[in-house]
Amino acid sequence: MEFTSEQGEQQYAEVVRSADSLVVGLDFDGTLSPIVEDPEHAHIHDDAPGILVDLAGHVRAIAVVTGRPARQVLALGGLDEVGDALGEGGRELFVFGQYGNERWSSHNRRVISPRPPHGLASFLRELPRVLRREDAGDAYVEEKGLAVAVHTRRMADPGAAFRRLLPALTELARRHELVVEPGRNVIEVRSPGMHKGAAVDTLVEEQEAGAFVFIGDDLGDVDAFQAVLAHRKDGMPTLLVCSGSDEESALVDLADAVVDGPDGVLGFLRTLMADIDAARS
Numbered sequence: 001m002e003f004t005s006e007q008g009e010q011q012y013a014e015v016v017r018s019a020d021s022l023v024v025g026l027d028f029d030g031t032l033s034p035i036v037e038d039p040e041h042a043h044i045h046d047d048a049p050g051i052l053v054d055l056a057g058h059v060r061a062i063a064v065v066t067g068r069p070a071r072q073v074l075a076l077g078g079l080d081e082v083g084d085a086l087g088e089g090g091r092e093l094f095v096f097g098q099y100g101n102e103r104w105s106s107h108n109r110r111v112i113s114p115r116p117p118h119g120l121a122s123f124l125r126e127l128p129r130v131l132r133r134e135d136a137g138d139a140y141v142e143e144k145g146l147a148v149a150v151h152t153r154r155m156a157d158p159g160a161a162f163r164r165l166l167p168a169l170t171e172l173a174r175r176h177e178l179v180v181e182p183g184r185n186v187i188e189v190r191s192p193g194m195h196k197g198a199a200v201d202t203l204v205e206e207q208e209a210g211a212f213v214f215i216g217d218d219l220g221d222v223d224a225f226q227a228v229l230a231h232r233k234d235g236m237p238t239l240l241v242c243s244g245s246d247e248e249s250a251l252v253d254l255a256d257a258v259v260d261g262p263d264g265v266l267g268f269l270r271t272l273m274a275d276i277d278a279a280r281s
């Protein structure tokens with residue numbers, strides 16, 4: 001783990017001391033799950049389920065906060081089973097799917113979800129024509145129920161396709177009262193109003209968090225980072241960890257610590273637990 005400043009190191013020490021009331025929020029793709037070409041073939045890092053179970057025993061609560069649909073991340077992450085294991089220790093796992101639009105917890109096991117946004121069906125009807133017009137007819141379109149993600153990763157020139165599509169999809173989304181969420185070789189289109197920062201605020205309130213750690217890798221995590229920073233301004237010990245990659249650096253400037261992708265994230269969590277144990281003994 002590399003701290004980005006002395007203040008980052010101090011924040012870490014305070015968070016360790018506040019472990020009893022610490023809530024840890026984790027992004028999924030690029031943080032708990034290594035990035036792969038095909039989104040359907042993503043899988044949680046082999047070591048992550050065990051570490052999440054261990055972590056839950058060290059802190060007040062843990063939550064996966066993702067752009068993925070909650071049901072999908074439960075399957076790709078084996079999170080139902082993680083929830084079972086947490087339950088044995090009297091703990092609860094929270095999942096916020098689709099940028100906080102969906103909620104699941106290991107206690108009630110039901111995904112709570114709103115209706116799809118009004119403009120999504122008409123957006124989807126127009127999408128193929130716009131993709132063809134932008135020479136992106138072979139982009140992979142991931143329909144997520146409440147949102148749609150247009151992936152360029154498997155195209156001949158992913159960066160060029162992304163740059164062509166971003167203004168076109170932003171305009172199409174605007175006409176259908178939707179917003180875009182750019183990410184790592186992906187442009188997501190979803191309803192306005194909800195974002196990962198709102199999920200952070202909900203967790204702080206419901207869990208009565210006295211400290212917060214958020215770990216993310218991509219632009220969709222910026223809202224979560226900003227929400228955490230607002231709580232820091234109010235005096236809460238917090239730590240922001242960037243799961244670093246060659247693809248996205250937007251979080252580096254906001255982060256207190258940068259680690260090397262999902263391997264680094266799990267290394268960070270192991271260190272955090274060891275330091276919490278040491279502080280308690």
Ligand SMILES: O=P(O)(O)OC[C@H]1O[C@H](O[C@H]2O[C@H](CO)[C@@H](O)[C@H](O)[C@H]2O)[C@H](O)[C@@H](O)[C@@H]1O
Nearest residue numbers: 028029035036037039042066067068153184186
């Ligand atoms: O909030 P997250 O958990 O980070 O989810 C964000 C989006 O991640 C997925 O796409 C990303 O991961 C794919 C698999 O590794 C990769 O192929 C793609 O290029 C990445 O952008 C997912 O497909 C989206 O639905 C998520 O919203």
